[in-house]
Amino acid sequence: MAVTDEAILRIKEMITSGELGPGARLPPEKELGERLGLSRNSLREAVKALEVMRVLDVRRGDGTYVTSLEPRLLLEALSFVVDLHADHSLVEIFGVRRILEPAAASLAALHMTDEIADSLQLQIDETDAEGSIEELVSHDVAFHQGIVDASGNEYLARLVESISGGTVRARVWRGITQQGAARRTIDEHSAILAALRRGDPELAAARMLTHVSGVEEWLRDATPPDDVA
Incomplete structure (x- = not known):
């Protein structure tokens, strides 16, 4: 040593x-x-x-x-690393989201309150399928962060937050290039929130998995093979 x-x-x-x-x-x-x-x-x-x-x-x-x-402070270094590698490892970052966010949704379903659910609904209501892609992504990020914050696990919430910034450009790219992406995002968010309101952790996790996996699958198809490794 x-x-x-x-x-x-x-x-x-x-x-x-x-x-x-x-x-x-x-x-x-x-x-x-x-x-x-x-x-x-x-x-x-x-x-x-x-x-x-x-x-x-x-x-x-x-x-x-x-x-x-505090977790937020200690994970700042990870956020820096993600920013440096975002262009080369974006698919892998979404793979990490696919693992973490369904778990966060499952925990959030157990801690869901009307106040939290209403704040998530507000994010959905303020999302305009015909509006700018940047606004769509902003609401998307806020919606996902609201769920992980509701998980009750501070380290999990800060970990997801630390890698989220590295995925913004891909979310914008998808919104621009994939037809119906905005409407699909809103509908999937609504389905996730419905599961959270029901307090059903398995359903919330399944719907979050479908949602995040859809973006990851699109990214794999849209990214040249040499850039995926």
């Missing part, structure tokens, strides 16, 4: 053990290095890496602190 990796692991253990909680200030560099048996250089590299991963917050002239460790 590289020295920097070992330093990262040691700091991680301090956090996971509860010795350093969210918002806690790390000991001074010299003290921490001596305590962990690490050189200043390896410790500094570890801190830099953990800062990029949003685990640590380095405040110049003040000290180094553990961040809030």
